[in-house]
Amino acid sequence: MNYKLIAIDLDGTLYNDNIMITPKTIDALMKAQDMGIRIAISSGRPLPGLFHARDTLKLQEHHGMLVSYNGGKVVDTTTHEVLYENTIPVDLCIEILEHIKKYPVHPMIDDGEVMYVEDKSAYRVHEEHTNNSMDCVEVPSLIDFLDYPLVKILTSIDPVKLPEVIKVIGEPFKGKVDFIQTAPFYIEAVPVGISKASGLSKICEKLDIAPDQIIAFGDAANDLEMVKFAGHGVAMGNACPELKECADEIALTNNEDGIAHTLNQLIFS
Numbered sequence: 001m002n003y004k005l006i007a008i009d010l011d012g013t014l015y016n017d018n019i020m021i022t023p024k025t026i027d028a029l030m031k032a033q034d035m036g037i038r039i040a041i042s043s044g045r046p047l048p049g050l051f052h053a054r055d056t057l058k059l060q061e062h063h064g065m066l067v068s069y070n071g072g073k074v075v076d077t078t079t080h081e082v083l084y085e086n087t088i089p090v091d092l093c094i095e096i097l098e099h100i101k102k103y104p105v106h107p108m109i110d111d112g113e114v115m116y117v118e119d120k121s122a123y124r125v126h127e128e129h130t131n132n133s134m135d136c137v138e139v140p141s142l143i144d145f146l147d148y149p150l151v152k153i154l155t156s157i158d159p160v161k162l163p164e165v166i167k168v169i170g171e172p173f174k175g176k177v178d179f180i181q182t183a184p185f186y187i188e189a190v191p192v193g194i195s196k197a198s199g200l201s202k203i204c205e206k207l208d209i210a211p212d213q214i215i216a217f218g219d220a221a222n223d224l225e226m227v228k229f230a231g232h233g234v235a236m237g238n239a240c241p242e243l244k245e246c247a248d249e250i251a252l253t254n255n256e257d258g259i260a261h262t263l264n265q266l267i268f269s
Helices: 010-014 023-034 047-056 090-102 125-131 162-168 196-207 221-229 241-246 258-268
Strands: 005-008 038-042 065-068 073-076 082-085 106-110 114-117 135-138 153-156 177-183 186-191 214-218 232-235
Touching: 005 010, 005 023, 005 196, 010 038, 010 047, 010 214, 010 258, 023 038, 023 258, 038 047, 038 196, 047 065, 065 196, 073 196, 082 196, 090 106, 090 153, 106 125, 114 125, 125 135, 125 153, 162 177, 162 186, 177 221, 196 214, 196 221, 214 221, 214 258, 221 232, 221 241, 232 241, 232 258
Parallel strands: 005 038, 005 214, 038 065, 114 135, 214 232
Antiparallel strands: 065 073, 073 082, 106 114, 106 153, 153 186, 177 186
C-alpha cells in the first residue's frame, strides 16, 4: 500500500510515559516525512498542547497537520490555515456549565491561548495547563465569564467516580453535545459528531488522500473512530481493550518504540 498520511495520538502513543518522544520514534517519523508521507498529530489537547511535538518532528517543514480538541480544530502547520473548526454556542456552553455543577467534576475552558478555571488547586488543573503550555487564570464564575463559543468543555474527575458519572452526565444534551471519556480522569463535552476521524476526513478532503492510505496509531477510547477510519489502524500495546479489538494491528507499547517498530515493518522494510 502507498501510504500518504500517518495519524498519531499524542499521550500514551507518540509520547512515552515520561511525556517524551523517543529518538527511535523521531527518526522513523522524520524518515517517513522525507519520503513525502504527511504526519498528523491527533489529540484531545488544545492546539498549544501539540506545539512541542510539532516542533520536535519539524512538521512545519513538511506540511504536517494538527488535529486538536479531538477533531474540533484542524490546522496546517506550514500555512497556519485552519482547515476546520467546530464550536459549541455560548448559550449552550452556559447550560452545560450550569448542569455539570450537579456532578463531582472540575470544568476547564480555554480560548486557544489561556485556560480558565474556578479553582486552580482542583484535580488535574496544574497538569493540564502545564502539559499544554498554557497560562491558567482563575475566575469567580466560568458562567459569568464566558462570552465566546468553545471547541470543548473539559472536566476532570476522580477516576473511581468516572464510570458512573459518564453514563448520565450528558443525558439532557443528547443530539446537541457528546460527552466522551478521553482519559481515566477526563470527561469532555464536544460538538455532536466530532471525533479524530472527522478531523482526519477534513485533511483527506484537502489533500486528496483516501482513508485506506492512512496509518493511524492510538491507545484510548477517543482513538476508536480514527483507528477504524484508517486503512491500517494500530493499537499500541498499552491501549485499552476496546481499541485492541478493532485495530488491524497491536504494536509494541509507547515505552517500547511501538510506532517506530510498526513503521519499520510496514513502510521501510
